Structures are given as C-alpha cells and as structure tokens.
Amino acid sequence: MRELVKDKLKVRIYETRPLMGAAAADVISKQISALLESREYINIVFAAAPSQNEFLAELKEKKVDWSRINAFHMDEYVGLDGDAPQGFGNFLKEKIFGWVAFREVFYMNGNAADMEAECERYAELMRRYPTDIIFLGIGENTHIAFNDPHVADFNDPKIVKIVDLDQKNRMQQVDPSDKTCFNNLSEVPTHAITLTVPTLFKAKYAYAIAPGPKKADAIFYTLNSDVQEKYPSTILRTHNSAELYTDEAGASRL
Numbered sequence: 445m446r447e448l449v450k451d452k453l454k455v456r457i458y459e460t461r462p463l464m465g466a467a468a469a470d471v472i473s474k475q476i477s478a479l480l481e482s483r484e485y486i487n488i489v490f491a492a493a494p495s496q497n498e499f500l501a502e503l504k505e506k507k508v509d510w511s512r513i514n515a516f517h518m519d520e521y522v523g524l525d526g527d528a529p530q531g532f533g534n535f536l537k538e539k540i541f542g543w544v545a546f547r548e549v550f551y552m553n554g555n556a557a558d559m560e561a562e563c564e565r566y567a568e569l570m571r572r573y574p575t576d577i578i579f580l581g582i583g584e585n586t587h588i589a590f591n592d593p594h595v596a597d598f599n600d601p602k603i604v605k606i607v608d609l610d611q612k613n614r615m616q617q618v619d620p621s622d623k624t625c626f627n628n629l630s631e632v633p634t635h636a637i638t639l640t641v642p643t644l645f646k647a648k649y650a651y652a653i654a655p656g657p658k659k660a661d662a663i664f665y666t667l668n669s670d671v672q673e674k675y676p677s678t679i680l681r682t683h684n685s686a687e688l689y690t691d692e693a694g695a696s697r698l
Contacts, residue, residue, distance in 0.1 A: 448698075450667045451681035455688045457695045461655045465498025468689040472577070472651055473506035476513070479576055485512040485547050486576040489639070489647065490540070491589075492517055492532035493581040494622055499653045499689070500539040510544040514573050518580075518589040519638040520552035522559060522606065529623050538624075552637055559606055563637060567603035570643055578647035582654040582688075585612040586662045586677040590638035596676040600640035608635050616658075641679060650683050655691040663690055664697040 445467065448455045458464035479486050490496075520532050528534065533541075533551040541549050550569050556562035580588050587593070592610045614632040619625035626632050644650070654663060666677040666688070680686045 451671075452683060453667070453681040453686050453688055455667065455690070455695075457698075458689070458691050461498045461691050464653075464655055464689050464691045465500075465502045468499045468651065468653055469502035469506055471687075472579075473503060473508050475649060476508050476577065480509055480512055483512075483576075485514060487514045487516065487573040489516045489518050489575050489578040489644070490536050491579050491581040491653070492519070492535040492539075494619075494624060495581045495655060495659070496579065496653055497539070498655070499579070504540045504543045508544075510546050513546055515541060515546045515549045516569070516573075516575075517552060518578070518644065519636055520554040521633040522554045522635040522637060524554055524633050526555055530617070530626055535624050554633075554637060559637065563602075563604040563606065566637070566639075570603050570639070575643075575647040577649045577651070578644055580644065580650060580652040580680075582652055582659060582662050582666060582677045583613055584616045584658055584662055585610065586665055586675040587613055588641065588652075588676050588679075589644060590636040591641050591644075591676050593674050593676060596641055596673040598641050598673055598679055600642050602640050603643045604637060604639055606635060607638055609633070641676060645679065645683055648685060650680065650686040652677070652680055652686070652688045653690075654688065655694045657693040657696065659690065659694045660697045663688070663694050667698065 446457050592613050595607045617632045620627045665675045669675045671678040
C-alpha cells in the first residue's frame with residue numbers, strides 16, 4: 445500500500461481490489477465502532493455501484509453493532525421497475541442491507557407518483573438523521589452520487605433533487621456481464637433522484653471507494669484539477685475527514 449495527500453484528502457492505493465476492499469472495511473468498521481461508543485445510533489449513507497463490491501463484501505462480515513445504525517442510499521433511478529436488479533436500493537439490499545440487521549433502512553422511491561414530494565420526504569429524513577459517515581463512489585465523469593458535471597452545484601440550496609443524467613454517466617451503467625448493470629444504453633433511465641453535493645458533504649466522515657482502470661481518468665482529475673463543479677469529485681479535497689481508496693489500476697495516471 446502507498447499513500448499520498450492532496451489538500452485535505454488522504455489517498456490510499458492498494459495493489460489489488462480485494463486488498464483495497466479489505467483494508468477499507470477494516471478502517472471504516474473501526475471508525476463505526478468508535479462513534480458508537482458515545483452514541484445511541486449513527487447514520488450512514490451508502491453508494492451503490494460495482495466499485496463498492498469488494499468493500500461491501502468485507503464490511504458486512506465485520507463485528508459491528510448494525511442494530512444501532514440507520515442506513516440510507518444516496519441516489520436512485522427514476523422510473524425503473526421496482527424489482528430491477530439495477531435499482532440502487534435493490535443493489536444495496538443484495539450486497540449488505542439484506543445481510544445485516546440495521547436499526548432501520550430508508551429507501552428512496554424512484555417510482556413515486558410525485559417525485560418532488562419524494563425528494564422532500566427523503567430530505568426530511570436527512571434533516572432528522574444527520575449523516576455521520578458516507579461511502580462514495582466516483583463516476584467516470586467524476587460525478588459523486590448522481591451529481592454529474594452539468595448539474596453539480598457546490599452551493600446547492602436543495603437537499604435532494606431530480607437530475608437528468610449525462611451520456612457518459614449513462615454509458616458507465618452498461619455492462620452485459622454484470623446483472624446489476626444494463627445490457628445497452630436504451631435501457632438506462634435518463635433521470636434520477638440524488639442527494640446534492642452539500643448534503644453529501646455534511647457527513648462527518650467521507651470514504652470514497654473507486655478502484656479499477658475505468659476510474660483512472662476520474663482519479664487523475666480528482667487530485668489534479670482545480671476544485672470545481674466541472675469535476676465534482678474534486679470537492680473531496682476540501683472535506684475535513686475524507687479518504688479515497690483505490691487500487692493500482694485506478695491510480696495508474698498518478
């Protein structure tokens with residue numbers, strides 16, 4: 445493992461994805477337990493993407509008092525069939541929500557009759573249960589949650605909002621070999637509900653998990669571009685307690 449720091453962001457680079465996932469789960473599970481020493485319960489927001497697979501597989505095996513953790517997810521497609529494996533709530537249910545006994549799991553509803561009302565419902569949950577820890581992915585276009593460059597707003601007044609997805613983001617979701625992805629671009633929804641950038645960064649601790657060669661450009665821009673909405677993930681460098689975990693493939697352009 446090798447480490448570097450850019451502004452406030454700590455970066456940890458591991459030889460392989462399994463090593464990265466195991467190390468991230470070890471560090472983060474200890475942080476969870478430390479917070480629970482002085483709290484009745486804590487609130488965690490989860491990312492849903494194949495990049496999280498190794499990390500979530502290791503995390504669910506850790507000795508954590510899940511019964512004192514409220515779980516949320518940060519985004520969801522609009523209009524996707526409720527049972528579709530590509531749905532982010534369904535993804536997380538398969539990877540971790542269905543494996544451990546959380547205090548409560550709060551799902552976004554991408555099929556609500558009134559999507560603005562659904563945004564406000566989830567925003568009220570964010571107000572009621574302030575985020576302690578957030579797990580993030582970084583998209584190939586540097587999006588965080590579904591805040592693509594064209595809709596990312598570092599000073600967004602909203603807590604949750606509906607966004608349209610850019611082409612690069614939608615193409616990232618196509619992988620016929622992975623049942624949690626889509627077979628072709630025409631199947632990928634054009635809109636999603638997402639936590640906004642300011643909502644994400646109200647978390648006390650932020651952990652970004654972004655391995656693999658497809659993330660190499662995104663990680664390069666995350667660390668080397670000016671902090672700007674053109675590259676949303678650059679804002680990680682301004683968070684007081686943020687860490688980025690990747691593998692050698694993800695760090696290949698550094």
